[in-house]
Amino acid sequence: MAHELNWGMPVILYLFLAGVGAGTVTVSASVLLRGGGGGFGGRHFAIARYGALIGPLPVIIGTSLLVFELGRPFRALNLFKLINLSPMNIGSWFLGLFIVVSVLYALLFLPWPPIIWDRLQPWRKALAWICIPLGIGVALYTGIMLGAMPSRPFWNSPILALLFLVSALSTGIALIIFAQAMLYEPPPDNPAAEKRFHQSGYLLTASDLILIGFELMVIFLFIMFAYLTVGNVKYAVAVILPGGDLAAAFWLWVVVVGLLIPIIIELIYVVPKLLYHRDYESSRTADMVISLAVLAGGFMLRYVVVIAGQVTGPVGL
Amino acid sequence: MLKVNAISAARRRFVKALAGGAAAITAAVSGTARGATGGAEKKKTKRQYGMVIDVRKCIGCHACTVACKSEFGVPLGENRSWVEYTEKGTYPNVGRSFLPRLCNHCSEPPCVKVCPTNATYRREQDGIVVIDDGLCIGCKYCIHACPYNARFLNPVTGFADKCDFCIHRVSQGVEPACVNTCVGGARIFGDLSDPGSTVSQLIAKNRVTVLRREMGTLPNVYYIGADHTDEIDASRPELRQVHVITHRKQTKRR
Numbered sequence: 001m002a003h004e005l006n007w008g009m010p011v012i013l014y015l016f017l018a019g020v021g022a023g024t025v026t027v028s029a030s031v032l033l034r035g036g037g038g039g040f041g042g043r044h045f046a047i048a049r050y051g052a053l054i055g056p057l058p059v060i061i062g063t064s065l066l067v068f069e070l071g072r073p074f075r076a077l078n079l080f081k082l083i084n085l086s087p088m089n090i091g092s093w094f095l096g097l098f099i100v101v102s103v104l105y106a107l108l109f110l111p112w113p114p115i116i117w118d119r120l121q122p123w124r125k126a127l128a129w130i131c132i133p134l135g136i137g138v139a140l141y142t143g144i145m146l147g148a149m150p151s152r153p154f155w156n157s158p159i160l161a162l163l164f165l166v167s168a169l170s171t172g173i174a175l176i177i178f179a180q181a182m183l184y185e186p187p188p189d190n191p192a193a194e195k196r197f198h199q200s201g202y203l204l205t206a207s208d209l210i211l212i213g214f215e216l217m218v219i220f221l222f223i224m225f226a227y228l229t230v231g232n233v234k235y236a237v238a239v240i241l242p243g244g245d246l247a248a249a250f251w252l253w254v255v256v257v258g259l260l261i262p263i264i265i266e267l268i269y270v271v272p273k274l275l276y277h278r279d280y281e282s283s284r285t286a287d288m289v290i291s292l293a294v295l296a297g298g299f300m301l302r303y304v305v306v307i308a309g310q311v312t313g314p315v316g317l
Numbered sequence: 318m319l320k321v322n323a324i325s326a327a328r329r330r331f332v333k334a335l336a337g338g339a340a341a342i343t344a345a346v347s348g349t350a351r352g353a354t355g356g357a358e359k360k361k362t363k364r365q366y367g368m369v370i371d372v373r374k375c376i377g378c379h380a381c382t383v384a385c386k387s388e389f390g391v392p393l394g395e396n397r398s399w400v401e402y403t404e405k406g407t408y409p410n411v412g413r414s415f416l417p418r419l420c421n422h423c424s425e426p427p428c429v430k431v432c433p434t435n436a437t438y439r440r441e442q443d444g445i446v447v448i449d450d451g452l453c454i455g456c457k458y459c460i461h462a463c464p465y466n467a468r469f470l471n472p473v474t475g476f477a478d479k480c481d482f483c484i485h486r487v488s489q490g491v492e493p494a495c496v497n498t499c500v501g502g503a504r505i506f507g508d509l510s511d512p513g514s515t516v517s518q519l520i521a522k523n524r525v526t527v528l529r530r531e532m533g534t535l536p537n538v539y540y541i542g543a544d545h546t547d548e549i550d551a552s553r554p555e556l557r558q559v560h561v562i563t564h565r566k567q568t569k570r571r
Contacts, residue, residue, distance in 0.1 A: 089433035151464035315549040
Protein backbone atom coordinates (compact mmCIF):
# COMPACT_ATOMS: atom_id res chain seq x y z
CA MET A 1 0.00 0.00 0.00
CA ALA A 2 1.32 3.34 -0.97
CA HIS A 3 -0.20 5.07 2.00
CA GLU A 4 1.85 7.03 4.41
CA LEU A 5 1.01 6.25 8.00
CA ASN A 6 1.20 9.55 9.79
CA TRP A 7 0.04 7.95 12.99
CA GLY A 8 2.11 4.83 13.54
CA MET A 9 2.98 2.50 16.37
CA PRO A 10 3.55 5.15 19.09
CA VAL A 11 0.06 6.50 18.57
CA ILE A 12 -1.49 3.01 18.42
CA LEU A 13 0.31 2.06 21.63
CA TYR A 14 -0.78 5.29 23.26
CA LEU A 15 -4.43 4.72 22.39
CA PHE A 16 -4.18 1.22 23.85
CA LEU A 17 -2.16 2.07 26.97
CA ALA A 18 -4.13 5.19 27.83
CA GLY A 19 -7.34 3.18 27.44
CA VAL A 20 -6.06 0.36 29.66
CA GLY A 21 -4.76 2.72 32.34
CA ALA A 22 -7.83 4.96 32.38
CA GLY A 23 -10.04 1.86 32.47
CA THR A 24 -8.04 0.32 35.32
CA VAL A 25 -8.21 3.44 37.49
CA THR A 26 -11.90 3.97 36.71
CA VAL A 27 -12.69 0.38 37.66
CA SER A 28 -10.54 0.62 40.79
CA ALA A 29 -12.28 3.82 41.89
CA SER A 30 -15.73 2.36 41.16
CA VAL A 31 -14.94 -0.76 43.15
CA LEU A 32 -13.63 1.33 46.04
CA LEU A 33 -16.74 3.48 46.13
CA ARG A 34 -19.47 0.99 45.38
CA GLY A 35 -17.90 -2.47 45.45
CA GLY A 36 -19.58 -4.21 48.36
CA GLY A 37 -19.19 -1.82 51.25
CA GLY A 38 -15.87 -0.40 50.13
CA GLY A 39 -13.38 0.92 52.58
CA PHE A 40 -10.53 -0.82 54.26
CA GLY A 41 -11.73 -4.29 55.10
CA GLY A 42 -14.42 -3.96 52.47
CA ARG A 43 -14.73 -7.09 50.45
CA HIS A 44 -13.09 -5.87 47.31
CA PHE A 45 -10.53 -3.45 48.68
CA ALA A 46 -7.69 -5.63 47.41
CA ILE A 47 -8.70 -5.30 43.76
CA ALA A 48 -9.30 -1.57 44.15
CA ARG A 49 -5.74 -1.36 45.43
CA TYR A 50 -4.29 -3.37 42.54
CA GLY A 51 -6.04 -1.12 40.05
CA ALA A 52 -4.99 2.08 41.79
CA LEU A 53 -1.36 1.08 41.96
CA ILE A 54 -1.04 -0.24 38.38
CA GLY A 55 -3.41 2.09 36.52
CA PRO A 56 -1.30 5.24 36.16
CA LEU A 57 1.70 3.35 34.75
CA PRO A 58 0.38 2.51 31.28
CA VAL A 59 -1.07 6.00 30.90
CA ILE A 60 2.28 7.58 31.71
CA ILE A 61 4.16 5.24 29.38
CA GLY A 62 1.67 5.85 26.56
CA THR A 63 1.75 9.60 27.02
CA SER A 64 5.55 9.61 26.94
CA LEU A 65 5.48 7.67 23.67
CA LEU A 66 3.09 10.23 22.26
CA VAL A 67 5.09 13.22 23.40
CA PHE A 68 8.33 11.83 22.00
CA GLU A 69 6.61 10.92 18.75
CA LEU A 70 6.19 14.67 18.14
CA GLY A 71 9.93 14.97 17.58
CA ARG A 72 10.10 18.05 19.79
CA PRO A 73 8.79 16.91 23.18
CA PHE A 74 8.60 20.34 24.77
CA ARG A 75 6.35 21.54 22.00
CA ALA A 76 3.57 19.55 23.64
CA LEU A 77 3.34 22.30 26.25
CA ASN A 78 1.72 24.46 23.57
CA LEU A 79 -1.39 22.35 24.13
CA PHE A 80 -1.79 23.87 27.57
CA LYS A 81 -1.50 27.48 26.48
CA LEU A 82 -5.16 27.59 25.59
CA ILE A 83 -8.45 25.72 25.59
CA ASN A 84 -10.29 25.22 22.33
CA LEU A 85 -12.90 22.78 21.10
CA SER A 86 -10.45 20.46 19.35
CA PRO A 87 -10.92 16.96 20.81
CA MET A 88 -7.15 16.69 21.12
CA ASN A 89 -6.96 19.86 23.19
CA ILE A 90 -9.77 18.87 25.55
CA GLY A 91 -8.33 15.36 25.70
CA SER A 92 -4.91 16.72 26.64
CA TRP A 93 -6.40 18.63 29.55
CA PHE A 94 -8.24 15.52 30.67
CA LEU A 95 -5.08 13.46 30.26
CA GLY A 96 -2.91 15.92 32.18
CA LEU A 97 -5.36 16.16 35.06
CA PHE A 98 -5.90 12.41 35.03
CA ILE A 99 -2.19 11.69 35.35
CA VAL A 100 -1.84 14.05 38.31
CA VAL A 101 -4.93 12.81 40.12
CA SER A 102 -4.37 9.12 39.42
CA VAL A 103 -0.75 9.30 40.65
CA LEU A 104 -1.94 10.95 43.87
CA TYR A 105 -4.65 8.29 44.13
CA ALA A 106 -2.03 5.57 43.66
CA LEU A 107 0.25 7.11 46.31
CA LEU A 108 -2.53 6.76 48.89
CA PHE A 109 -2.46 2.98 48.38
CA LEU A 110 1.24 2.57 49.11
CA PRO A 111 1.99 0.47 52.21
CA TRP A 112 1.79 3.30 54.73
CA PRO A 113 2.22 2.67 58.47
CA PRO A 114 -1.14 1.68 60.03
CA ILE A 115 -1.66 5.01 61.81
CA ILE A 116 -1.58 6.96 58.56
CA TRP A 117 -3.22 4.19 56.51
CA ASP A 118 -6.62 4.51 58.16
CA ARG A 119 -6.65 8.30 58.04
CA LEU A 120 -6.07 8.22 54.26
CA GLN A 121 -9.38 6.46 53.59
CA PRO A 122 -11.52 9.63 53.14
CA TRP A 123 -8.86 11.00 50.77
CA ARG A 124 -8.94 7.80 48.74
CA LYS A 125 -12.69 8.13 48.37
CA ALA A 126 -12.49 11.81 47.46
CA LEU A 127 -9.86 11.17 44.77
CA ALA A 128 -11.82 8.15 43.52
CA TRP A 129 -14.78 10.45 42.83
CA ILE A 130 -12.48 12.67 40.73
CA CYS A 131 -10.75 9.74 39.02
CA ILE A 132 -13.93 8.29 37.58
CA PRO A 133 -15.01 11.24 35.37
CA LEU A 134 -11.40 11.95 34.38
CA GLY A 135 -10.77 8.29 33.51
CA ILE A 136 -13.92 8.10 31.42
CA GLY A 137 -12.85 11.32 29.71
CA VAL A 138 -9.43 9.93 28.82
CA ALA A 139 -10.89 6.65 27.58
CA LEU A 140 -13.56 8.40 25.55
CA TYR A 141 -11.73 11.31 23.96
CA THR A 142 -9.44 9.22 21.75
CA GLY A 143 -12.50 7.84 19.96
CA ILE A 144 -14.03 11.30 19.66
CA MET A 145 -10.71 12.58 18.32
CA LEU A 146 -10.59 9.98 15.54
CA GLY A 147 -14.30 10.35 14.86
CA ALA A 148 -14.15 14.10 14.32
CA MET A 149 -12.95 13.99 10.73
CA PRO A 150 -15.30 13.57 7.76
CA SER A 151 -12.21 13.06 5.60
CA ARG A 152 -11.62 9.74 7.40
CA PRO A 153 -14.81 7.78 6.77
CA PHE A 154 -13.67 4.73 8.73
CA TRP A 155 -13.27 6.79 11.89
CA ASN A 156 -16.08 9.24 11.31
CA SER A 157 -18.64 7.42 13.39
CA PRO A 158 -20.19 8.43 16.71
CA ILE A 159 -20.05 4.84 17.91
CA LEU A 160 -16.24 4.65 17.72
CA ALA A 161 -15.86 6.62 20.96
CA LEU A 162 -18.29 4.27 22.69
CA LEU A 163 -16.36 1.29 21.37
CA PHE A 164 -13.12 2.72 22.76
CA LEU A 165 -14.73 3.44 26.14
CA VAL A 166 -16.15 -0.08 26.51
CA SER A 167 -12.87 -1.59 25.35
CA ALA A 168 -10.94 0.60 27.83
CA LEU A 169 -13.07 -0.53 30.76
CA SER A 170 -12.88 -4.16 29.66
CA THR A 171 -9.09 -4.09 29.24
CA GLY A 172 -8.85 -2.22 32.55
CA ILE A 173 -10.66 -5.06 34.30
CA ALA A 174 -8.44 -7.53 32.47
CA LEU A 175 -5.34 -5.81 33.81
CA ILE A 176 -6.68 -6.06 37.38
CA ILE A 177 -7.57 -9.74 36.83
CA PHE A 178 -4.05 -10.29 35.53
CA ALA A 179 -2.54 -8.50 38.53
CA GLN A 180 -4.63 -10.52 40.93
CA ALA A 181 -3.72 -13.80 39.22
CA MET A 182 -0.04 -12.90 39.29
CA LEU A 183 0.31 -11.32 42.72
CA TYR A 184 -2.33 -12.79 44.99
CA GLU A 185 -0.95 -15.11 47.66
CA PRO A 186 -3.74 -16.90 49.51
CA PRO A 187 -2.97 -16.66 53.24
CA PRO A 188 -2.80 -20.13 54.80
CA ASP A 189 -5.70 -21.24 57.02
CA ASN A 190 -7.84 -18.19 56.38
CA PRO A 191 -11.10 -19.26 54.73
CA ALA A 192 -12.55 -15.74 54.99
CA ALA A 193 -9.73 -14.27 52.91
CA GLU A 194 -10.00 -17.16 50.48
CA LYS A 195 -13.72 -16.50 50.09
CA ARG A 196 -13.13 -12.79 49.56
CA PHE A 197 -10.62 -13.59 46.83
CA HIS A 198 -13.19 -15.67 44.97
CA GLN A 199 -15.90 -13.04 45.44
CA SER A 200 -13.62 -10.38 43.98
CA GLY A 201 -12.82 -12.70 41.12
CA TYR A 202 -16.51 -13.13 40.45
CA LEU A 203 -17.13 -9.37 40.51
CA LEU A 204 -14.34 -8.76 37.99
CA THR A 205 -15.12 -11.66 35.69
CA ALA A 206 -18.87 -11.00 35.64
CA SER A 207 -18.32 -7.28 34.93
CA ASP A 208 -15.91 -8.12 32.16
CA LEU A 209 -18.43 -10.53 30.70
CA ILE A 210 -21.06 -7.80 30.52
CA LEU A 211 -18.61 -5.33 28.97
CA ILE A 212 -17.40 -7.79 26.35
CA GLY A 213 -20.99 -8.60 25.44
CA PHE A 214 -21.63 -4.89 25.07
CA GLU A 215 -18.48 -4.48 23.00
CA LEU A 216 -19.57 -7.25 20.63
CA MET A 217 -22.87 -5.42 20.23
CA VAL A 218 -21.14 -2.11 19.44
CA ILE A 219 -18.88 -3.80 16.88
CA PHE A 220 -21.89 -5.47 15.30
CA LEU A 221 -23.67 -2.11 14.99
CA PHE A 222 -20.53 -0.44 13.61
CA ILE A 223 -20.09 -3.02 10.88
CA MET A 224 -23.76 -3.46 10.09
CA PHE A 225 -24.45 0.23 9.54
CA ALA A 226 -21.28 0.63 7.51
CA TYR A 227 -22.20 -2.36 5.37
CA LEU A 228 -25.70 -1.04 4.74
CA THR A 229 -24.37 2.35 3.60
CA VAL A 230 -23.41 3.30 0.07
CA GLY A 231 -20.40 5.51 -0.46
CA ASN A 232 -17.37 6.52 1.56
CA VAL A 233 -18.08 4.51 4.71
CA LYS A 234 -18.89 1.36 2.77
CA TYR A 235 -15.58 1.43 0.92
CA ALA A 236 -13.69 2.30 4.08
CA VAL A 237 -15.14 -0.54 6.15
CA ALA A 238 -14.43 -2.99 3.33
CA VAL A 239 -10.83 -3.19 4.60
CA ILE A 240 -11.94 -5.11 7.68
CA LEU A 241 -14.64 -7.16 5.99
CA PRO A 242 -13.65 -10.57 4.55
CA GLY A 243 -11.29 -9.97 1.64
CA GLY A 244 -9.99 -6.69 3.02
CA ASP A 245 -6.37 -6.06 3.96
CA LEU A 246 -7.07 -5.96 7.67
CA ALA A 247 -9.73 -8.67 7.78
CA ALA A 248 -7.48 -11.28 9.39
CA ALA A 249 -6.20 -8.89 12.04
CA PHE A 250 -9.71 -7.79 12.83
CA TRP A 251 -11.66 -11.03 12.80
CA LEU A 252 -8.98 -13.32 14.22
CA TRP A 253 -7.34 -11.03 16.76
CA VAL A 254 -9.98 -8.52 17.76
CA VAL A 255 -13.11 -10.64 17.52
CA VAL A 256 -11.95 -14.21 18.19
CA VAL A 257 -8.97 -13.72 20.51
CA GLY A 258 -10.05 -10.45 22.10
CA LEU A 259 -13.76 -11.08 22.53
CA LEU A 260 -15.05 -14.58 21.77
CA ILE A 261 -12.43 -16.67 23.60
CA PRO A 262 -12.58 -14.62 26.82
CA ILE A 263 -16.38 -14.40 26.79
CA ILE A 264 -16.69 -18.18 26.41
CA ILE A 265 -14.24 -18.88 29.26
CA GLU A 266 -15.96 -16.29 31.42
CA LEU A 267 -19.36 -17.82 30.72
CA ILE A 268 -18.07 -21.25 31.77
CA TYR A 269 -16.98 -19.79 35.11
CA VAL A 270 -19.80 -17.34 35.73
CA VAL A 271 -22.89 -19.27 34.61
CA PRO A 272 -22.87 -21.85 37.47
CA LYS A 273 -23.05 -19.07 40.04
CA LEU A 274 -25.39 -16.91 38.01
CA LEU A 275 -27.94 -19.60 37.25
CA TYR A 276 -27.46 -22.30 39.88
CA HIS A 277 -26.04 -20.24 42.78
CA ARG A 278 -23.02 -22.43 43.08
CA ASP A 279 -19.93 -20.92 44.66
CA TYR A 280 -17.71 -19.12 42.21
CA GLU A 281 -14.27 -20.64 42.03
CA SER A 282 -11.72 -18.63 40.09
CA SER A 283 -8.79 -20.37 38.52
CA ARG A 284 -5.45 -18.72 38.12
CA THR A 285 -4.84 -20.22 34.66
CA ALA A 286 -8.25 -19.20 33.35
CA ASP A 287 -7.78 -15.69 34.74
CA MET A 288 -4.42 -15.43 32.98
CA VAL A 289 -5.84 -16.61 29.66
CA ILE A 290 -8.84 -14.30 29.88
CA SER A 291 -6.86 -11.22 30.83
CA LEU A 292 -4.08 -11.71 28.28
CA ALA A 293 -6.59 -12.42 25.51
CA VAL A 294 -8.63 -9.32 26.37
CA LEU A 295 -5.49 -7.16 26.50
CA ALA A 296 -4.23 -8.52 23.17
CA GLY A 297 -7.64 -7.91 21.64
CA GLY A 298 -7.72 -4.37 23.01
CA PHE A 299 -4.36 -3.61 21.45
CA MET A 300 -5.36 -5.13 18.11
CA LEU A 301 -8.59 -3.13 18.12
CA ARG A 302 -6.60 0.11 18.33
CA TYR A 303 -4.16 -1.21 15.72
CA VAL A 304 -6.86 -2.14 13.22
CA VAL A 305 -8.83 1.06 13.75
CA VAL A 306 -5.84 3.40 13.49
CA ILE A 307 -4.43 1.69 10.38
CA ALA A 308 -7.79 1.22 8.67
CA GLY A 309 -8.65 4.89 9.09
CA GLN A 310 -5.41 5.94 7.43
CA VAL A 311 -5.41 3.60 4.45
CA THR A 312 -8.95 4.53 3.45
CA GLY A 313 -10.42 7.82 2.44
CA PRO A 314 -13.34 9.41 0.68
CA VAL A 315 -14.05 8.04 -2.78
CA GLY A 316 -14.42 10.22 -5.85
CA LEU A 317 -12.86 13.63 -6.24
CA MET B 318 -42.67 58.54 19.30
CA LEU B 319 -40.22 61.23 20.11
CA LYS B 320 -38.12 58.79 22.05
CA VAL B 321 -38.08 56.32 19.16
CA ASN B 322 -36.93 59.05 16.81
CA ALA B 323 -34.16 59.99 19.17
CA ILE B 324 -33.01 56.40 19.32
CA SER B 325 -33.09 55.91 15.57
CA ALA B 326 -31.19 59.15 15.09
CA ALA B 327 -28.55 57.92 17.48
CA ARG B 328 -28.39 54.62 15.64
CA ARG B 329 -27.99 56.42 12.34
CA ARG B 330 -25.10 58.43 13.73
CA PHE B 331 -23.51 55.26 15.02
CA VAL B 332 -23.89 53.45 11.72
CA LYS B 333 -22.47 56.44 9.87
CA ALA B 334 -19.46 56.52 12.16
CA LEU B 335 -18.97 52.80 11.66
CA ALA B 336 -19.13 53.14 7.88
CA GLY B 337 -16.65 56.02 7.99
CA GLY B 338 -14.25 53.95 10.01
CA ALA B 339 -14.62 51.02 7.64
CA ALA B 340 -13.94 53.26 4.66
CA ALA B 341 -10.79 54.56 6.29
CA ILE B 342 -9.55 51.02 6.91
CA THR B 343 -10.32 50.06 3.32
CA ALA B 344 -8.35 52.99 2.04
CA ALA B 345 -5.42 51.97 4.18
CA VAL B 346 -5.51 48.35 3.11
CA SER B 347 -6.32 48.75 -0.55
CA GLY B 348 -2.85 49.97 -1.43
CA THR B 349 -1.56 46.42 -1.01
CA ALA B 350 -2.21 43.52 -3.32
CA ARG B 351 -3.86 45.62 -5.97
CA GLY B 352 -2.08 43.80 -8.74
CA ALA B 353 -3.25 40.47 -7.40
CA THR B 354 -6.89 41.44 -7.14
CA GLY B 355 -6.93 43.06 -10.58
CA GLY B 356 -8.19 46.48 -9.49
CA ALA B 357 -10.51 45.70 -6.60
CA GLU B 358 -13.25 48.10 -5.65
CA LYS B 359 -12.16 50.08 -2.66
CA LYS B 360 -15.22 49.61 -0.50
CA LYS B 361 -14.55 46.39 1.41
CA THR B 362 -12.24 45.66 4.28
CA LYS B 363 -12.43 41.90 3.88
CA ARG B 364 -11.21 39.91 0.95
CA GLN B 365 -11.58 36.27 0.08
CA TYR B 366 -8.65 35.21 -1.99
CA GLY B 367 -9.29 32.32 -4.30
CA MET B 368 -8.08 30.66 -7.44
CA VAL B 369 -9.64 29.52 -10.66
CA ILE B 370 -7.84 26.71 -12.47
CA ASP B 371 -8.83 26.50 -16.11
CA VAL B 372 -7.88 22.88 -16.75
CA ARG B 373 -8.52 23.33 -20.49
CA LYS B 374 -5.42 25.51 -20.60
CA CYS B 375 -3.24 23.21 -18.47
CA ILE B 376 -0.61 21.29 -20.42
CA GLY B 377 0.68 19.29 -17.46
CA CYS B 378 4.15 20.83 -17.64
CA HIS B 379 4.68 21.01 -13.85
CA ALA B 380 5.98 24.58 -14.06
CA CYS B 381 3.72 25.42 -11.11
CA THR B 382 5.05 22.45 -9.15
CA VAL B 383 8.63 23.53 -9.73
CA ALA B 384 7.97 27.23 -9.08
CA CYS B 385 6.35 26.33 -5.76
CA LYS B 386 9.20 24.01 -4.84
CA SER B 387 11.81 26.69 -5.45
CA GLU B 388 9.76 29.45 -3.85
CA PHE B 389 9.61 27.63 -0.52
CA GLY B 390 12.41 25.07 -0.74
CA VAL B 391 9.86 22.31 -0.15
CA PRO B 392 11.71 19.13 0.92
CA LEU B 393 12.09 16.17 -1.41
CA GLY B 394 8.99 14.04 -1.90
CA GLU B 395 6.62 16.68 -0.57
CA ASN B 396 4.64 19.30 -2.49
CA ARG B 397 2.56 22.29 -1.59
CA SER B 398 1.24 22.35 -5.12
CA TRP B 399 1.31 19.52 -7.61
CA VAL B 400 -0.25 18.20 -10.82
CA GLU B 401 -2.01 14.85 -11.12
CA TYR B 402 -2.43 12.99 -14.38
CA THR B 403 -5.54 10.90 -14.80
CA GLU B 404 -5.49 8.25 -17.50
CA LYS B 405 -8.65 6.36 -18.27
CA GLY B 406 -10.30 4.02 -20.78
CA THR B 407 -8.88 1.15 -22.79
CA TYR B 408 -7.14 1.41 -26.15
CA PRO B 409 -8.13 2.91 -28.53
CA ASN B 410 -10.67 4.84 -26.47
CA VAL B 411 -8.43 6.53 -23.99
CA GLY B 412 -8.00 9.92 -22.42
CA ARG B 413 -5.60 11.72 -20.20
CA SER B 414 -6.35 14.81 -18.20
CA PHE B 415 -4.39 17.02 -15.85
CA LEU B 416 -5.44 18.25 -12.47
CA PRO B 417 -3.35 20.95 -10.79
CA ARG B 418 -3.77 20.69 -7.03
CA LEU B 419 -3.11 22.89 -4.03
CA CYS B 420 -4.67 23.79 -0.69
CA ASN B 421 -8.29 24.79 -1.31
CA HIS B 422 -8.29 27.45 1.42
CA CYS B 423 -11.75 26.29 2.39
CA SER B 424 -14.28 28.62 3.93
CA GLU B 425 -15.13 25.74 6.31
CA PRO B 426 -11.66 24.29 6.84
CA PRO B 427 -11.75 20.94 8.70
CA CYS B 428 -8.05 21.29 9.52
CA VAL B 429 -8.72 24.45 11.52
CA LYS B 430 -11.50 22.80 13.49
CA VAL B 431 -9.28 20.01 14.81
CA CYS B 432 -6.07 21.95 15.52
CA PRO B 433 -5.47 21.62 19.28
CA THR B 434 -3.24 24.69 19.57
CA ASN B 435 -4.92 27.13 17.15
CA ALA B 436 -1.70 26.94 15.14
CA THR B 437 -3.65 26.74 11.91
CA TYR B 438 -6.35 29.30 11.31
CA ARG B 439 -8.23 31.10 8.58
CA ARG B 440 -7.22 34.73 8.31
CA GLU B 441 -10.20 37.02 8.76
CA GLN B 442 -8.89 39.69 6.42
CA ASP B 443 -8.31 37.57 3.30
CA GLY B 444 -9.57 34.03 3.95
CA ILE B 445 -6.13 32.42 3.60
CA VAL B 446 -5.66 29.36 5.79
CA VAL B 447 -2.21 29.58 7.39
CA ILE B 448 -0.06 27.64 9.84
CA ASP B 449 1.77 29.31 12.73
CA ASP B 450 5.03 27.41 13.18
CA GLY B 451 5.41 28.92 16.61
CA LEU B 452 2.35 27.10 17.88
CA CYS B 453 2.31 23.91 15.77
CA ILE B 454 3.32 20.81 17.75
CA GLY B 455 3.49 18.45 14.78
CA CYS B 456 0.66 16.20 15.98
CA LYS B 457 -0.48 15.52 12.38
CA TYR B 458 -4.15 15.81 13.30
CA CYS B 459 -4.77 18.43 10.58
CA ILE B 460 -3.03 16.23 7.99
CA HIS B 461 -5.67 13.57 8.63
CA ALA B 462 -8.51 16.05 8.72
CA CYS B 463 -7.80 17.51 5.26
CA PRO B 464 -9.91 15.72 2.63
CA TYR B 465 -7.64 17.05 -0.11
CA ASN B 466 -4.38 15.66 1.18
CA ALA B 467 -3.01 19.17 0.84
CA ARG B 468 -1.05 19.01 4.10
CA PHE B 469 2.12 17.17 4.95
CA LEU B 470 4.59 16.99 7.78
CA ASN B 471 7.60 19.00 6.72
CA PRO B 472 10.50 16.61 7.40
CA VAL B 473 12.91 19.50 7.95
CA THR B 474 10.93 21.61 10.40
CA GLY B 475 8.77 18.84 11.86
CA PHE B 476 5.64 20.99 11.56
CA ALA B 477 2.58 20.74 9.35
CA ASP B 478 3.05 22.51 6.04
CA LYS B 479 0.95 23.39 3.03
CA CYS B 480 0.20 26.03 0.38
CA ASP B 481 -0.43 29.49 1.81
CA PHE B 482 -1.34 31.21 -1.49
CA CYS B 483 2.17 32.75 -1.39
CA ILE B 484 1.10 35.11 1.35
CA HIS B 485 4.46 36.91 1.25
CA ARG B 486 4.02 37.70 -2.45
CA VAL B 487 0.32 38.44 -2.38
CA SER B 488 0.72 40.92 0.49
CA GLN B 489 3.19 42.80 -1.71
CA GLY B 490 0.78 42.87 -4.62
CA VAL B 491 2.49 40.10 -6.56
CA GLU B 492 0.75 36.98 -7.84
CA PRO B 493 1.52 33.58 -6.26
CA ALA B 494 4.54 31.81 -7.76
CA CYS B 495 2.46 29.08 -9.46
CA VAL B 496 0.16 31.65 -11.08
CA ASN B 497 3.08 33.80 -12.17
CA THR B 498 4.83 30.90 -13.87
CA CYS B 499 1.88 29.11 -15.50
CA VAL B 500 2.68 29.00 -19.22
CA GLY B 501 -0.87 28.41 -20.36
CA GLY B 502 -2.46 30.92 -18.02
CA ALA B 503 -4.42 28.10 -16.46
CA ARG B 504 -4.11 29.39 -12.91
CA ILE B 505 -5.86 32.67 -12.17
CA PHE B 506 -5.67 34.23 -8.71
CA GLY B 507 -7.78 36.98 -7.20
CA ASP B 508 -10.34 38.27 -4.74
CA LEU B 509 -13.56 36.25 -4.86
CA SER B 510 -15.46 38.81 -2.80
CA ASP B 511 -14.93 41.43 -5.49
CA PRO B 512 -17.49 40.88 -8.27
CA GLY B 513 -15.29 42.70 -10.76
CA SER B 514 -12.19 40.56 -10.28
CA THR B 515 -11.08 38.18 -13.03
CA VAL B 516 -11.71 35.13 -10.84
CA SER B 517 -15.25 36.26 -9.98
CA GLN B 518 -16.01 36.89 -13.63
CA LEU B 519 -14.64 33.51 -14.67
CA ILE B 520 -16.69 31.74 -12.01
CA ALA B 521 -19.83 33.64 -13.01
CA LYS B 522 -19.46 32.94 -16.72
CA ASN B 523 -18.20 29.36 -16.73
CA ARG B 524 -19.28 25.98 -15.47
CA VAL B 525 -17.09 25.58 -12.46
CA THR B 526 -16.60 22.72 -10.03
CA VAL B 527 -14.80 22.29 -6.75
CA LEU B 528 -13.14 19.16 -5.41
CA ARG B 529 -15.08 16.92 -3.03
CA ARG B 530 -17.98 19.32 -2.80
CA GLU B 531 -19.92 16.79 -0.74
CA MET B 532 -17.47 17.29 2.13
CA GLY B 533 -19.05 20.66 2.75
CA THR B 534 -15.71 22.40 3.07
CA LEU B 535 -16.66 25.23 0.68
CA PRO B 536 -13.32 25.34 -1.19
CA ASN B 537 -12.08 28.59 -2.67
CA VAL B 538 -10.22 26.90 -5.52
CA TYR B 539 -12.50 26.50 -8.50
CA TYR B 540 -11.90 24.39 -11.60
CA ILE B 541 -13.10 24.92 -15.15
CA GLY B 542 -13.25 21.73 -17.20
CA ALA B 543 -11.76 19.46 -14.52
CA ASP B 544 -12.11 15.72 -14.91
CA HIS B 545 -13.26 14.37 -11.57
CA THR B 546 -12.60 10.75 -12.49
CA ASP B 547 -11.09 8.85 -9.59
CA GLU B 548 -9.68 5.37 -9.20
CA ILE B 549 -13.00 4.21 -7.80
CA ASP B 550 -14.48 4.78 -11.28
CA ALA B 551 -12.30 2.01 -12.72
CA SER B 552 -15.04 -0.45 -11.80
CA ARG B 553 -17.45 1.22 -14.17
CA PRO B 554 -17.99 -0.59 -17.47
CA GLU B 555 -17.51 2.47 -19.68
CA LEU B 556 -14.06 3.22 -18.26
CA ARG B 557 -12.59 -0.11 -17.13
CA GLN B 558 -9.26 1.42 -16.41
CA VAL B 559 -8.36 4.51 -14.44
CA HIS B 560 -4.85 5.38 -13.43
CA VAL B 561 -4.03 8.42 -11.37
CA ILE B 562 -0.37 9.38 -11.60
CA THR B 563 1.32 11.68 -9.17
CA HIS B 564 4.97 12.15 -8.32
CA ARG B 565 4.21 12.82 -4.65
CA LYS B 566 5.53 10.53 -1.96
CA GLN B 567 1.95 9.67 -1.16
CA THR B 568 1.10 8.18 -4.54
CA LYS B 569 -2.53 7.41 -3.76
CA ARG B 570 -5.30 9.91 -3.53
CA ARG B 571 -7.21 9.23 -0.42
